[in-house]
Amino acid sequence: MELSSRKSQKLPLALALLALVLLGAGSLYLTWHNLQQMHQTVFEHMLLSARSIARGLDIQLVEGARRMRRPGGQNGHGMHNRRMPDELIPDARELFQEMVAQGDLLYIALYGPDHNPLLVVEKGDKPFSPPPEMFRMLDSIRESSTPVIIDGKAALLYGTIGQPMLLRIYGDPRFRFLPPQDQGTYLLLGLNAEKHLHQFKQYRRAALLQTGYIFLAGFVLWLLAVAYFQRREQGKKLVRLERFQANLLDNMPDGLLTLSMDGTILSANGSALKLLDSPADEALVGMNWNSFSYETLQEFQRDNVVWKHALLSGKNLEFIFFPYFESQDEKRTMIIIRDRTDIAGLEEDLYEARRLASIGSLAAGVAHEIRNPLSSLRGFAQLFAEKFKDEQPYGTFATTMLGEADRLNRVVTDLLYLSKPHELEPSRLDLDDICRSMQTLMGFDLEHKGAVINTDLRAETVYADPDAIRQVLLNLLVNSLDAVPEGDGEISISAEQNGHGVWISVCDNGPGMPDEIRKHALEPFFTDKPKGTGLGLAIVNTIMRGHNGRVTISGQGESAQPHGTCVKLFFPDPRSKE
Numbered sequence: 213m214e215l216s217s218r219k220s221q222k223l224p225l226a227l228a229l230l231a232l233v234l235l236g237a238g239s240l241y242l243t244w245h246n247l248q249q250m251h252q253t254v255f256e257h258m259l260l261s262a263r264s265i266a267r268g269l270d271i272q273l274v275e276g277a278r279r280m281r282r283p284g285g286q287n288g289h290g291m292h293n294r295r296m297p298d299e300l301i302p303d304a305r306e307l308f309q310e311m312v313a314q315g316d317l318l319y320i321a322l323y324g325p326d327h328n329p330l331l332v333v334e335k336g337d338k339p340f341s342p343p344p345e346m347f348r349m350l351d352s353i354r355e356s357s358t359p360v361i362i363d364g365k366a367a368l369l370y371g372t373i374g375q376p377m378l379l380r381i382y383g384d385p386r387f388r389f390l391p392p393q394d395q396g397t398y399l400l401l402g403l404n405a406e407k408h409l410h411q412f413k414q415y416r417r418a419a420l421l422q423t424g425y426i427f428l429a430g431f432v433l434w435l436l437a438v439a440y441f442q443r444r445e446q447g448k449k450l451v452r453l454e455r456f457q458a459n460l461l462d463n464m465p466d467g468l469l470t471l472s473m474d475g476t477i478l479s480a481n482g483s484a485l486k487l488l489d490s491p492a493d494e495a496l497v498g499m500n501w502n503s504f505s506y507e508t509l510q511e512f513q514r515d516n517v518v519w520k521h522a523l524l525s526g527k528n529l530e531f532i533f534f535p536y537f538e539s540q541d542e543k544r545t546m547i548i549i550r551d552r553t554d555i556a557g558l559e560e561d562l563y564e565a566r567r568l569a570s571i572g573s574l575a576a577g578v579a580h581e582i583r584n585p586l587s588s589l590r591g592f593a594q595l596f597a598e599k600f601k602d603e604q605p606y607g608t609f610a611t612t613m614l615g616e617a618d619r620l621n622r623v624v625t626d627l628l629y630l631s632k633p634h635e636l637e638p639s640r641l642d643l644d645d646i647c648r649s650m651q652t653l654m655g656f657d658l659e660h661k662g663a664v665i666n667t668d669l670r671a672e673t674v675y676a677d678p679d680a681i682r683q684v685l686l687n688l689l690v691n692s693l694d695a696v697p698e699g700d701g702e703i704s705i706s707a708e709q710n711g712h713g714v715w716i717s718v719c720d721n722g723p724g725m726p727d728e729i730r731k732h733a734l735e736p737f738f739t740d741k742p743k744g745t746g747l748g749l750a751i752v753n754t755i756m757r758g759h760n761g762r763v764t765i766s767g768q769g770e771s772a773q774p775h776g777t778c779v780k781l782f783f784p785d786p787r788s789k790e
Contacts, residue, residue, distance in 0.1 A: 228437045235430045243423045247416055254408045255368075259357055262370035262403045265317070270374050270399055273304060301331060308333035318362040319402025322374065323347075330397065336363030342400055346371050350398055359405070366405045374399040467549030475501045478544070487549050489525045501547070521552070528553045582624055590617035623745045636677040636758045643669050643707050643716075650685050650705070654693070661693055663701030671709035674716065674783050680755045681783075687748040688718040688779050694741065695722030695777065713761070713785040719778035730765050752779075760784050 308320040312335050319340055322331040327347050334340055340362050349356035350371050360369045374397035461468055467484030469477055480496040488504065490496050506529070510521035518533040530550040538544050597610035647667045651658075658665065674681070685705070692703045702721045707714055725733065732738045734753040739746035749763075756763050761782045 225438055225441055228434050232430045232434045236427045239423045239426050243419045246419060250412060250415055254412050258368045258403055258405060258408055259370065261316075262357065262368060262401050263355075263372070265311075265403070266370060266372050266399055266401050269307075269311070269320070269401075270372070270378070272307070273378055274375055304331055305333060316404055317401060318365060318367050318404050319369070319400065321398075321400045322378065323398035323400065325396060327398075334362065334402070338363050340402070342369060342371070346400070347398060360402065362402045366409055368403045368405050369400065370403060371398060371400045373397070465551070467547075469496070469501070469547040469549070471501050471545040471547065473543060477501060484549055487524075487527065487529060487551055527551060528556045582620070586617060586620055586624065590614065590621070593617050623747065634680070636680055636755075638675050638677050638759065640673050640675055641678060641681065643671060643674055643714075646674075646681060646685070647705055649682065650689060653686065654689055657690075657693055661696065661701055662699035663693060663696050663703060665689070666702065666704045668704065668706040671707040671714045674707070674714045675785050676759060676783050677755075680758070684752050684755050684781065685716075685718065687752050691748060692718060692720035692722065692777070696720050697722070709785075714783045716781045716783065717778055718781075719776055721776045724775055725765065725777045733765055734763065752781075756781060 304322075308331065311317050312320060312333050318336070319332075319334040321329055321333070321342070323342075324330050327344075340360075343358070343360075346356055346358065346369065350373060354373045355371070357368055357370045360367050362369075376396050378397045378399075461481045463483075464481065465483055467487045468479075468481045469484050470479045472478055477496050477499050484490075485496060488496065504524070506522040506524040508520055508522045510519075512519055516535055518531075520531040520533070522529050522531060528551070530552050532548040532550075534546055536544050536546055593610055593613035597607065597614050600606035600610050644667075647665075647669065651665050654665070689703060693701065696703065700721075704717070704719045706717045706719070708717075709715075729740050733749050735746070736750040737746040738750075753763050761784055764780045764782075766778045766780070
């Protein structure tokens with residue numbers, strides 16, 4: 213048998229796992245954050261280097277051109293002679309090649325305002341062209357950088373706007389006589405990023421190894437925690453199992469006995485003491501099972517199991533005997549005792565329900581066969597009553613025939629309802645309106661009998677089918693009216709609500725109902741009236757079952773008043789189940 217521990221061990225394991233996950237997530241986040249910062253630092257360092265080189269190169273190109281003026285005498289116009297710009301381009305190219313040869317730069321280019329190259333020096337045999345977006349960014353923010361691949365190597369392409377004088381010195385001849393501020397050049401540098409990326413990769417590898425080591429150490433610690441909790445749980449499992457089995461045997465509803473070979477009771481639980489009616493101060497252990505006398509109703513055996521159905525001290529008990537071995541040479545007998553008193557009652561109720569169903573089906577068939585000729589007989593009786601109303605005693609005979617035909621038709625209607633009740637449609641009804649309608653309906657009969665109906669409604673509403681509850685109250689009021697004395701009859705209708713529904717009571721001050729009649733009052737066709745059909749209370753019981761309610765009848769000396777009969781109806785409230 214599996215048992216869960218009183219304090220679940222899953223919580224500490226889950227907490228340990230959560231701590232491991234948090235440790236791993238924290239380590240991964242810190243590693244990722246550090247790598248991001250390192251990557252940003254490398255990028256900013258490369259950008260700063262490219263910016264410094266570009267500014268120095270820009271200044272060097274301009275200042276170098278100024279220093280290359282050749283001194284000479286003045287001509288007739290008083291102007292100095294200087295080197296032409298075409299003679300300065302080889303010097304600039306030589307400067308670019310020296311810088312590229314040092315290895316930090318892979319690409320140096322000077323572009324004109326039309327995005328065409330003025331001077332390009334690059335390392336390697338594969339030509340490189342800057343992306344067009346680079347020039348749009350330079351026109352917008354005058355400085356831009358982007359990672360590129362130059363000659364198969366990772367590089368940072370940095371671009372900036374050169375001084376306008378560079379265009380007049382190194383540009384196309386058509387730009388040489390424009391004002392300096394009208395046109396500019398684009399200075400592009402391709403900075404070698406291989407060395408920086410190599411250092412970054414080494415740092416990333418070390419960081420990932422460190423994170424993996426921390427996570428592995430945490431995982432090992434979690435496995436040790438799991439092993440510890442499992443070992444501790446296994447150490448306590450046997451104690452919990454023994455305690456559970458002891459509580460189960462002591463509190464189970466079935467009795468349990470163990471017998472030795474000679475029938476001596478070796479062990480017994482609490483339910484066995486109750487079922488065998490053993491006194492509280494007298495223990496069953498040590499007694500002999502053969503000393504108990506019981507009436508065996510049924511007995512059969514299958515394999516080594518013996519089943520007995522017996523009566524003991526008014527209880528309907530079930531005994532199950534089966535052997536077991538305490539050891540290889542020590543045989544024992546175990547007895548399970550079950551109380552079948554309530555089950556036996558339910559079986560009797562089921563048998564009664566099946567009997568009533570058979571009676572109802574038969575009654576329905578008979579009712580259909582009777583109603584057809586009854587309609588014809590009633591028609592002739594009504595014709596004879598009208599024709600011979602002034603001729604006696606034939607008019608009286610015809611009127612009697614008509615009344616008996618109507619009574620027989622009501623019996624047929626009751627039979628049909630008993631065999632196949634109508635579908636109920638319960639709703640919230642006002643009890644005061646129902647009682648007033650009953651008094652109006654029974655007014656003539658009450659006046660003729662000299663009886664009154666009193667009401668005591670402590671509940672305002674009831675959840676029931678409108679037609680069905682009126683049928684129930686009408687049947688009960690008719691029975692009470694037949695039972696109350698002439699001129700002094702009192703019938704009371706009371707209602708009271710509890711937490712589960714509404715109780716409606718119909719009581720009278722008649723002679724009451726004896727116990728032998730009350731036990732069978734709800735059965736179909738059972739009546740103690742000379743002209744009764746025995747269907748009124750049976751229909752009431754059927755309707756109440758349709759409402760999932762119940763009917764109770766108190767006879768002489770059991771009701772709130774000293775004499776008379778009180779029928780109580782319980783209508784459950786669906787709101788009590790919510």
